[in-house]
Amino acid sequence: MQIMPLSDVRYIVTRLPEDVRILLESEWSIMLSGGYIRSSIAGEKPNDIDLFGPSYEVLKANASLLGSSRVGSRLHVTQNALTLLTSNRIPVQFITRWEYTDPAELLASFDFTIAQALIRFVPTPMGQIGPMSHVGQQVTGNWEGFVGDRFYRDLAAKRLYYTSPVRDEAAGGSMLRIVKFLKAGYNIQIRSLAAVMARAIRNIDASCQDEATVRTVLTGVLREVDPLTVIDGLDMIEEHDIEGE
DSSP, X not given: OEEOOHHHHHHHHTTSOXXXXXXXXXXXXXXXXXXXXXXXXXXXXXXXXXXXXXXXXXXXXXXXXXXXXXXXXXXXXXXXXXXXXXXXXXXXXXEOSSOOOOHHHHHHXXXXXXXXXXXXXXXOXXXXXXXXXXXXXXXXXXXXXXXXXXHHHHHHTTEEOBOOOSSOOOHHHHHHXXXXXXXXXXXXXXXXXXXXXXXXXXXXXXXXXXXXXXXXXXXXXXXXXOTTTSOTTEEOOGGGGSTTO
């Protein structure tokens, strides 16, 4: 995990909807993470704002609070999130499927490195004002951001690098995100694609416990595919298969 440059923190925070920024300054346990940060840094139009927190109760209370300040908003509830929908405004998702208090744990939970970024507001003792701070009537604190070690280089290359997250995560969702990202001009190397497929196979067949072996086998199978027939965005360049590249 690395510290996000202050210039990027400032850029993202100043572009957040004012009511979302105020919410984060008021509820310090909630963190902004995922696609909004990636899209903002990459110069893309964000689809939504993803917020993570320590418990369902905290997230639901703040989703209701934010909704009460938005005329005509409604809260859409699924097993994964509470999504605040308001006409002509970007949706705000309070992710409830997983609970997080630690930035490093949250970053590690994302399936692709280009999503491993977060920003939060941290209260500080009165008088200790930093370069990216906010001082209100009852709150003093600083904005800070963190990214995964590969975030910036993979985002610059528009590369999907699968992290094989430890969380109980559906590989089917990762496959759908791959399709979305490929349409947006991103690319994925066969090792990462094989890793997602290996996770999916293991989820289907509980007897496939050795996910690493399945990934290796699938990588070999994918290499045998005629490069002229593979889907757009699937990069067959061998040198990118090495871990850590």
